[in-house]
Amino acid sequence: MKTPKPWSTKDILVASGGTLVCGDGNRSFAGISIDSRNIEGNELFIAIAGTAHDGHQYIKDVLNQGILGVLTENNKREMLPLTEMIKGNVVCVAVENTTRALGDMASFHRGASKASVVGITGSNGKTTTREMTATVVMERFQTLTSQKNYNNDIGLPLSLLRLDPTHELAILELGMNHPGEIAYLTRICLPHIGVITNIGPVHLEGVGSMEGVMRAKGELLEHMAPGGTAVLNGDDQWLRRLAGLTDRKVVFFGHTGDALVRAESIRETEQGISFSLRLPTGTRTVRLGIPGRFMVSNALAAATVGYLKGLSGESIQSGLEKFRSVEGRMHIKKTPSGITVINDAYNANPVSVKAAIETLISLKGTQRGILVLGDMLELGPDAEAMHEVIGSISAASGPGRLYVTGDFSSAVAGGAIANGLAADKIFIGTKDEICIDLSNRLEPDDWVLVKGSRGMTMETVVRWLENWGTK
Known part of the structure; x- marks a missing residue:
């Protein structure tokens, strides 16, 4: 560096x-x-x-x-x-403390820069939104963005330390798993614009409740630069509540009538998503080359930042359409053997798993869909019940087969069986055992969704699937 x-x-x-x-x-x-x-x-x-x-x-x-x-x-x-x-x-x-000193040095370096900073957090979609936002504002500005998943007390300072005099904007991602973490990261980078994508049931072990998630994410608004603007998802009831608790200027994006930036006429195809982007300056038709209806919300957040930074509708549209999916986040690949793998293995929580399953349903058409799911981590005392719900959602999707691994695999299987999925369509085992069973059952034209929390390292299954049938 x-x-x-x-x-x-x-x-x-x-x-x-x-x-x-x-x-x-x-x-x-x-x-x-x-x-x-x-x-x-x-x-x-x-x-x-x-x-x-x-x-x-x-x-x-x-x-x-x-x-x-x-x-x-x-x-x-x-x-x-x-x-x-x-x-x-x-x-x-x-x-x-050297970790704290790293943050202090990054704060010092940020204070010497003239770049405007955008801080992005949320329970789902923050990495994709960060990359989308960077792609949009790069249409006009020299832009620095976080590397990989550099969003914690080490990664964010390392990103900030890459600021140079040519940078006009920095788009940074802020993560957390306990109260106070977003506040600390925000004080380091002092964003002028703070984006919160949504509030969902994540890191409940550390924050205790959905109220705790809202307050932890809301630390971004409390500690951002004076005169900063909050960009919030107007479709999220928790963010509506947070908007009423802050004295920051709030701008909403979403589907509601009071959203400054809105999406209408959403259509899903195998090639991606198209929608009408309603900006205060006019309407543009945007064609995203990525799957998943939920991606529209990420795009609206990015478009809102672009609008606030003075980009034209044409430039915002151009930036959004240049965006390509991030590895491990709804990354679709058709393998030489004919199966299609949806790699959404980077992380998982109840909201993102449900959205991923819905995306599989919308894309696979009449082909067989297979689910390979790992545990959702850090959900606290309600973890078993939340995994049962995912099992029920999985069953409702009509999978050709459901594979589950992890400490809560029995809870997922139980929820699936309770909602009508036959027990002989469910396989519980290690990742290696899942791959062995898949090797005997996969067929060309199958669609396979792989998802789980970061700690489950489900990408190992993705790599196996990508090589299946090539030897």
């Missing part, structure tokens, strides 16, 4: 609140890295003390690569090769 403006040791000390342990206080660094495997040139290494890996264990490695600056935690000084560092005139800055 590179930062366009060199980091002086003085700026590092000011931004991080750290103290200089040793080294040349006049040295500057070309960039910042937290990964010892790909650190380059004259970069500062920040030793993140994570749950799986502790960057302090790799300080000797980066020093052997010629790195001359490290940022460490005060309580990890015994892990430092101080004699070697002093001898090599290595800059060492110590802080209380």
